[in-house]
Amino acid sequence: MLIYIDKDTKAPIYEQIYTILRQKILSGSLKFADKLPATRKLATELSIGRNTVDRAYQQLIAEGYVTSKVGSGFTVNKIPIEFAVSDQVDFSAHSLEKAQSQSVSIRYDFAHGATDNSIFPYKQWRKSINYALNLMESYSCIHYPSRQGEASLRQNISSYLQRSRGVRCNASQVIITCGHQHSMEVIANMFEHSSKRFAMEDPGYDGVRIVFQNHNYQLTPIPVEKDGVSIEPIKILNTDHLLYLTPSHQFPTGVILPIAKRRKLIHWAFNTNSYLIEDDYDSELRYDTNPIPSLQSLDIHGRTIYTGTFSKSLSPSMRVAYIVLPDSLMDTYRRYYHRYNSQVSALHQIALADFIASGNYEKHINRLRIFYRKRQNALLTALREVFGNTAFISGEGAGKHILLTLKNSLSQDDLIKRAENIGIRVYSTKEHYMNPIDCPHSQILLGFSIIPTHDLKLVLEELHHAWNND
């Protein structure tokens, strides 16, 4: 058998032998039951050690190319040849993600999900990351993180929520997740074997709707009025519903659910064996009053599943959120998840626990509130100056966005397109409506999380011009 080896290349000799023989087998030049040269013979032929040949043969045996039998040496196995291995596969590059085709580059972005990086407390966060690395380095071994989340983080979140949101809970009810959508996945999974009825605010966050749609829940949209979700359509719902709400700051309208409606919803949930899913996504960021107490804090009957996230208050790139389950649902949770590992990195969990325990989280929230209040005020002032009474502002006083409804006849798509044509990105509210037809005409969503304030008036004047220039 002809085997050429190259003693001058980097590739080890046993690997060269392995590769050549493997290729001969795959190409059919070595066939089923053919014998490989005896190791001693091949070693002599190639002037190499017998161990080197043996190592190549062992690899071929391990991968199933040949068999070694006492007395008959190394023989080639039967290998289906229908599928020849070819190296001529086309791996032509294609775009990583379909880039949105844009003729004009975006100069100003009225985004609302992002965070301004200048306010992020890198110094304190680095301290907490280092604390976590030091702690982890001191362990003798590394396990999977605790299923529900690190105990220290659950304890700190539970104390924080009791303190700042009046949430009635202890650490055992807290579940750490990788973001709000993951929280929704966990809830959708938990109720997988129930009646799968899901009602939600309409308009409401489409990132939540899609999760329950994908889990094949039966969806009922509940209209949002000037004081939050409408109660009448809820009263006639079947039993065993999940009802998703953003009571402290309705997304996207910005309205607050009043105490009377909260009481009615808790009553309804209690009477119909239903659960309220409270999404408290940015409740810390209220500027006109104190933060609104959570719905869960009013519920002494354990019908509220409370959910929150660090995406708005700290960073959307961190991917940590949490669920507070009523005690009565802990068994349902464990039944579904008893064989699952946590999906949240231990480093982040430990660092976050330290960050909260040290008081840095609450300090940051207070700074954030001042920061975004100023920014919202700047936006509102500039809007009033530029648009006067040609547009109506709603949803102000909290969060990172407002709604602007123009008194003209342009559609959301037109408004967005005209803005994009001059390098400004504004957002639609359409996707948050179950039925896009219900969406108010000429309404857009303006986030103020990353827009710079200094040339705000100029930017709005450009927008005003683009929208009124026919």
Add this chain to the structure above:
Amino acid sequence: MLIYIDKDTKAPIYEQIYTILRQKILSGSLKFADKLPATRKLATELSIGRNTVDRAYQQLIAEGYVTSKVGSGFTVNKIPIEFAVSDQVDFSAHSLEKAQSQSVSIRYDFAHGATDNSIFPYKQWRKSINYALNLMESYSCIHYPSRQGEASLRQNISSYLQRSRGVRCNASQVIITCGHQHSMEVIANMFEHSSKRFAMEDPGYDGVRIVFQNHNYQLTPIPVEKDGVSIEPIKILNTDHLLYLTPSHQFPTGVILPIAKRRKLIHWAFNTNSYLIEDDYDSELRYDTNPIPSLQSLDIHGRTIYTGTFSKSLSPSMRVAYIVLPDSLMDTYRRYYHRYNSQVSALHQIALADFIASGNYEKHINRLRIFYRKRQNALLTALREVFGNTAFISGEGAGKHILLTLKNSLSQDDLIKRAENIGIRVYSTKEHYMNPIDCPHSQILLGFSIIPTHDLKLVLEELHHAWNND
């Protein structure tokens, strides 16, 4: 109206007024349509500023307790009283997670999922974490991480897999997940609207089986023979199956799937519109031969979904894994996930990308291979010395565990219980069988990922004694 305020406490006065009025409304002492004192009057009564009273009233309005009408002042709203808010809710502490009741504390743990912390490259990892923090600090704003994962990490994983595992892919096919179970969830979700037929090795990793069971897939167990999964039962499967395999190191038996069977499976998948899910969980850790090339590297027809994880090679507490999808499935992935955010922290993704790009990952893998090879050898030597031919070892040569089958009549439960009674934890293989009856009698799983080697012989002698002492 009697309102006592305490000017000496820390609580702001407006908050005291708010709390007192809120309590009066909730307790019914202020009823529907009752009027609150005029702000000017109350301010004079309490000798405080009118703004302070106004702030308390605004909070009550925001939360829906009262309404302000021009001319008629502040009146209490109608609030359902059926559900009085009580502070006497019992939050008696209960155990965070049901602790396993243990009479004896565990001194030695033959775990396999954990990692020895002494080998973790903290110095290099800290460098990469700092690199990521610096990079992130330089951004002007923080967005949600890219949906499929950070481009830099996908690029580095794709190059690494091409180099070390022969995987045919580019970065656009890589999806970053929060661990192997999350990868399985993604795949289960992607095929949610297909025929939902799932076949898997039996025995096979139960953490995978539970995911597809929970997603209501129809499950077919495929027996594992001495050379991997049996082909005959696969040939008679329906079309449109997903077939889950651990070809390079079958879990838990440790066998390698030979080339002939790999070819047949690819052929079968191609002919039946099925997909192979290759779980390459610890392929880097092979001690007796070179790592076995991936199944995906043989598949020129794009029928293999390749999955891997950093849990075995780096740390189980990091929660980063990946999927390499065939190009033909990218649209299916995007269709399901187009409205989802990534669930993996940007910090970890950027740090990992840097860690791989700097060559530190591959250096670590090489150190790890030497480390665990030594440890496995120590375990095998000690086992042979202590158990002689009273036990049969299998699954050696790779990974972080072996199987030990005793030639006595004790069940897995007995073996585990007896070990636990003397403070030693060994593991069953039972849960990895679809039907526990199929599980070999007197077999246990011994992991060597965190067990110290110096007193290994002593520990095994204790075990031997406990298992042979009737």
